[in-house]
Amino acid sequence: MEPSVAMQEYLAEAYRIHYYQTDDQYISTSALADTMHVSAPAVTRMVQRLKEADYLEHEPYRGIKLTRKGELEALAYIRKHRIVERFLVDVMGFGWQQVHDLADEMGPSVTDRVVERMNVMVGYPRRCAHGEPIPHADGTMPRVVDYLLTGAELGKTYIVSRANTHDEDKLVYLDTLGIKPGVHITLVERAPFNGPLHLEVNGKPCFIGHELSTVIRVCSQEEFELV
16 A cells, blocks of 8 residues: 555654654654644544554553654654655755745655656755754655753853754745754853853854744754764
8 A cells, every 4th residue: 555645644754753752662642643733533533544544553551662664654744755855955955944835835846766867956954944853765764963052061062963843934044044964053142040042053043032042953964964
């Protein structure tokens, strides 16, 4: 059974949740419902379809876990989405705040052959426009190691790893500050009581509020390369 686009989207979101979840191999159906912005009954129906097609396992009171078959479908979908995002930004000139939804819209109509040509044209990137890792064509996912900007060491220079948001207003504002994946960033001062952070972004002074800083993750140069 070939999965529908909706099934692929559920598998991809389930994989994304599990990827950054280190304490349990199962994910809750409520977490999946929240991420997909759908009702609990809708998730229950889809989980049953995916289970019958051998894309996942479902344990009552524990949650769901993708099978290897389900992981491969999820990774193929994520790979396509993130390569398309990079193509839209690097080649077509869209802003990083615009491309998440555009990649979702384009996904069903973009063939694997076209995706791989896009991958060549953007130089085989390891990360998407927002810093998330791009799965390899063989169905493996690089492991990201990074840290919250709010917990960074004073005076230490990092690389911006990821922006954990698709909120357009936040991404536009971060862009005006020059804070994007791959940029060098140093925490100069941390104001008390969740006050603003004083940063240097590529050597230039910058101030960012605590709330916005919680979506930024940083890492070392080696960790950014995903080697």
